[in-house]
Amino acid sequence: MVEMALRLTDPKDGVERNAYLEGMLLHARNVIEFLRTKSTPRGDDDMWPGDFVTGWGAVEIESFADEWRAINKHLSHLTWTRTEGKRKWDRDDIVPRVLEAFRIFVVYAESTHAPQALNLRTVYMHAMLTLQQRSSGG
Numbered sequence: 450m451v452e453m454a455l456r457l458t459d460p461k462d463g464v465e466r467n468a469y470l471e472g473m474l475l476h477a478r479n480v481i482e483f484l485r486t487k488s489t490p491r492g493d494d495d496m497w498p499g500d501f502v503t504g505w506g507a508v509e510i511e512s513f514a515d516e517w518r519a520i521n522k523h524l525s526h527l528t529w530t531r532t533e534g535k536r537k538w539d540r541d542d543i544v545p546r547v548l549e550a551f552r553i554f555v556v557y558a559e560s561t562h563a564p565q566a567l568n569l570r571t572v573y574m575h576a577m578l579t580l581q582q583r584s585s586g587g
Contacts, residue, residue, distance in 0.1 A: 450472075450473055450476030450477050450480065450544060450547065450576070451544060451548075451576045451579050451580050451583075452579065453469045453470070453472035453473035453476060454469075454473045454540040454543075454544045454580075455579070455580070455583040456469045457469045457470060457473065457540055470538060470540075471524060473538075473540060473543075473544070474520050474523075474524050474538065474543075475520075475524065475525075477516065477520070477543055477544070477547050478516075478517070478520045478521075478524070478525060480547050480550070480551055481508070481513050481516070481517060481547060481550070483496060483497065483498065484498065484507065484508040484550050484551065484554055485507045485508050485513075486498060486499075486507060487507040498554065501558055501563055501565045501566075501569065502554075502557060502558045502561050502563045503561065504561070505554070505557060508550050508553070508554075512546075512550070513546070513547075513550075516543055519536055519538075523536050544580070548573070548576055548577065548580070551573055551576075552573055554569070555569045555570050555573045
């Protein structure tokens with residue numbers, strides 16, 4: 450998600466920009482869906498918070514209601530809404546909010562001494578470092 454969002458700043462053309470935008474939105478949607486899952490998912494091999502921690506109070510979808518609805522209508526499903534024109538996506542809003550929600554999950558995992566807490570922290574730190582380095586031109 451972070452890599453895709455950062456590459457949006459310098460696309461070669463509209464096709465490349467759309468590819469990066471759709472990649473960012475797809476990854477954002479996947480993280481949001483993961484964090485809001487309250488029970489075992491439908492798919493046999495779908496990850497959900499219960500694979501990592503017990504007692505996770507899922508992130509309420511209302512905190513991502515606009516993005517969730519828009520991503521589903523404009524990216525994930527064939528809808529008539531897609532034909533009504535382009536939507537403006539604010540990566541500088543979506544990415545930090547999704548990362549903050551994931552950080553909350555990581556802190557919860559650490560507080561419960563979950564076996565995968567260190568791995569989750571590593572994933573979070575990698576995303577944050579990438580975002581900071583690329584944003585500062587490093």
